[in-house]
Structure formats: C-alpha cells, structure tokens
Amino acid sequence: MSMKNPTPRNIALIASLIIAAIVFMTQMICWLGGWIITTWIPVVISVVLTFLSCYFIFIYLLEIFIYRKIKLIYKTISRFKDSKEKAIEQLVLKTDIIGNVGKEVEEWDKNRSDEIAELKKLEQFRQEFLGNVSHELKTPIFNIQGYIHTLLDGGLDDPEVNIHYLQRAAKSAERLCLIVEDLEEISKLETGELSLDLRTFDLHDLVQDVFESQELHAKEKKITLGFKEQILNPAFVVADKERIRQVFVNLIVNSIKYGREGGSTLVGFYDMHEKVLTEITDTGIGIDPVHLPRLFERFYRVDKSRSRDQGGTGLGLSIVKHILEAHKQSINVRSTGGVGTTFSFALKRAK
Numbered sequence: 526m527s528m529k530n531p532t533p534r535n536i537a538l539i540a541s542l543i544i545a546a547i548v549f550m551t552q553m554i555c556w557l558g559g560w561i562i563t564t565w566i567p568v569v570i571s572v573v574l575t576f577l578s579c580y581f582i583f584i585y586l587l588e589i590f591i592y593r594k595i596k597l598i599y600k601t602i603s604r605f606k607d608s609k610e611k612a613i614e615q616l617v618l619k620t621d622i623i624g625n626v627g628k629e630v631e632e633w634d635k636n637r638s639d640e641i642a643e644l645k646k647l648e649q650f651r652q653e654f655l656g657n658v659s660h661e662l663k664t665p666i667f668n669i670q671g672y673i674h675t676l677l678d679g680g681l682d683d684p685e686v687n688i689h690y691l692q693r694a695a696k697s698a699e700r701l702c703l704i705v706e707d708l709e710e711i712s713k714l715e716t717g718e719l720s721l722d723l724r725t726f727d728l729h730d731l732v733q734d735v736f737e738s739q740e741l742h743a744k745e746k747k748i749t750l751g752f753k754e755q756i757l758n759p760a761f762v763v764a765d766k767e768r769i770r771q772v773f774v775n776l777i778v779n780s781i782k783y784g785r786e787g788g789s790t791l792v793g794f795y796d797m798h799e800k801v802l803t804e805i806t807d808t809g810i811g812i813d814p815v816h817l818p819r820l821f822e823r824f825y826r827v828d829k830s831r832s833r834d835q836g837g838t839g840l841g842l843s844i845v846k847h848i849l850e851a852h853k854q855s856i857n858v859r860s861t862g863g864v865g866t867t868f869s870f871a872l873k874r875a876k
Contacts, residue, residue: 537587542576665701785810797874805869806865825843
C-alpha cells in the first residue's frame with residue numbers, strides 16, 4: 526500500500542483502523558476498570574463492527590461523493606486533450622485520481638499560461654502589423670491626394686506643374702498597388718492557396734538571369750555581381766522556379782540597395798547530399814544583431830527612414846521566408862556591422 530498516493534480504499538482502511546483502535550482502547554480501559562464489560566466477546570464484536578461500518582461509510586463517502594466529483598473535474602480538464610479521451614473512458618476509481626488531477630491541473634495551468642503569453646505576443650504583433658500597414662498605405666495615399674488637390678486648385682493649367690505632379694501621383698499609385706499585391710501574395714502563401722509548380726532546374730542559370738536583370742542597378746553603385754569560387758556548378762534542384770526567382774531577386778536587390786559603393790554580391794552553391802545549400806553574401810553595411818530575430822516580419826525595417834527612401838514595400842524578406850517555408854525549408858542570416866551580410870537556405874537536390 527503506497528502512502529504517497531493513497532487510493533480511496535487505502536484512506537478508508539487507515540481511518541477505520543484508527544477509529545477501531547480508539548474503540549478498542551476505550552473498551553479495554555472500561556474492562557480493566559471493571560465497568561460494565563465482563564468478557565472479551567463484546568470488545569471484539571464492537572471493534573469489528575466499528576471497523577467494518579467505518580470502512581464502508583468512508584468508502585461510500587470518498588468514492589461516491591468526493592472521488593466521483595474529482596473524476597468529473599479530471600474529465601473536464603482532459604477533454605481539451607484529444608489523446609486523453611480513450612484513457613478517460615478506461616479510468617477506474619482504484620487509480621490515483623487525485624495524483625492524476627494534480628498533474629493534469631499543473632499541465633493545464635502551464636498550457637493556459639503559454640497560450641495566454643502566445644496570445645499576448647500575437648496581439649502585440651497584430652497591433653504592430655496594423656500600425657505598419659496603415660503607415661505604409663497612408664504615405665502613398667496622402668501623396669496622391671496632395672498631388673490631385675494641387676492640380677485641381679489650378680496646377681492643372683500650369684504646364685510646368687501638371688505633368689510633373691501626375692507622374693508623382695502615378696508613382697505613388699504604383700507603390701500602393703505593389704504593397705497590396707505583396708500582401709495578397711503573403712496571404713496566399715500563408716493559407717496554402719498558392720500551389721507550387723515543382724520542377725528540376727539549375728540554380729546557377731537562374732541566378733545568372735537575375736544578375737543580368739539587375740546589372741544596370743548594380744553598375745549605378747559600382748557593385749560587382751558574381752559567383753563564389755569552388756561552388757557546385759551546375760546546381761540542379763527540385764523547386765518552384767519562378768518562386769525561387771522571387772527569392773533571389775529580393776535578396777540580390779536588397780544586397781545592391783544596402784551595399785556599399787564599390788562592393789560586391791556573391792552567390793555560392795554547396796552540396797549537402799540530399800540538398801543544395803545557397804549562400805548570398807554582400808559587403809554592405811551589415812545588420813545589427815538586435816534586428817536579426819525580426820528581420821523577416823512584414824514591414825519590419827532596420828532603418829525606417831533610409832529604407833523608405835530606398836523604395837520597396839517592406840515585404841520582400843517576408844515573402845522570401847514564406848516561399849521557402851512553402852518548400853518546407855527555412856532561411857538563415859548572419860551579419861556583421863560594417864562588413865556585410867550572408868543569407869543562406871537549402872533546397873531539395875535533384876537526383
């Protein structure tokens with residue numbers, strides 16, 4: 526009989542023995558004092574009857590009134606756990622229900638605490654996201670509104686103003702459309718609505734195409750685009766080619782945008798048996814370690830004023846993250862301030 530986690534029968538037995546012992550001692554005192562009792566038989570009978578009656582009364586009270594109510598609580602708590610349903614049906618009163626309830630309550634409390642903490646975190650993220658969305662949308666909307674009102678207030682008749690302001694309004698409208706399109710794309714990636722077109726292709730050729738499309742942009746900042754030495758070439762993978770093109774475009778454009786004049790952006794491919802590891806390294810301004818954990822959040826900007834001056838929607842890295850997650854992969858980043866940044870990710874290697 527375990528005293529650490531007693532069952533109802535253990536408790537009833539111990540309590541009955543204690544009461545029977547008290548009755549026995551009382552009877553013995555009376556017998557030794559010559560009061561009423563003259564033989565052992567009444568003593569034995571009274572002790573046995575006391576023990577049995579107390580035992581069954583305690584069993585009834587504990588199992589019917591107390592343990593069944595505890596069991597009901599236990600079932601209520603455990604109902605939130607799918608894997609427990611079958612175990613609850615097989616639960617018998619002889620098991621350590623109180624001990625189980627204690628463990629379940631502790632686990633339930635921990636889970637609720639974790640859920641509350643996660644909900645608070647999500648609420649904070651939601652508030653930040655709404656604030657960022659409103660700010661990102663507000664800027665081009667206010668610009669368009671300002672240009673149109675200026676034209677309506679007489680600027681339309683001024684040939685030196687009307688074309689210039691219409692061009693600015695068109696640029697702000699394009700930025701507004703880009704933000705909405707990127708948000709829609711992230712939403713589809715998150716909900717799985719966007720199916721992947723998996724095919725075999727060479728990463729080396731794909732990156733070469735991206736380099737050619739960004740060549741003029743890179744020349745403006747005198748940034749060299751190229752491949753690292755001793756890399757896997759060709760590097761055939763199985764993935765959605767157009768989605769992976771988006772990944773490279775976003776990462777390479779960022780490396781040029783935040784790169785230092787006269788620097789470089791180099792891409793490397795490495796054999797990892799069943800996968801191909803890709804690294805994109807620049808010699809840019811680098812990223813402070815405090816920003817790295819939130820780098821892939823929507824609209825998160827390391828330097829907000831400078832980032833907006835450089836253009837973009839603030840959703841590029843978030844799209845990169847979601848595309849790679851759709852391929853069941855993740856993206857990693859390491860950076861040193863004033864030295865540069867390296868983004869890396871893996872894709873399934875083609876057989």
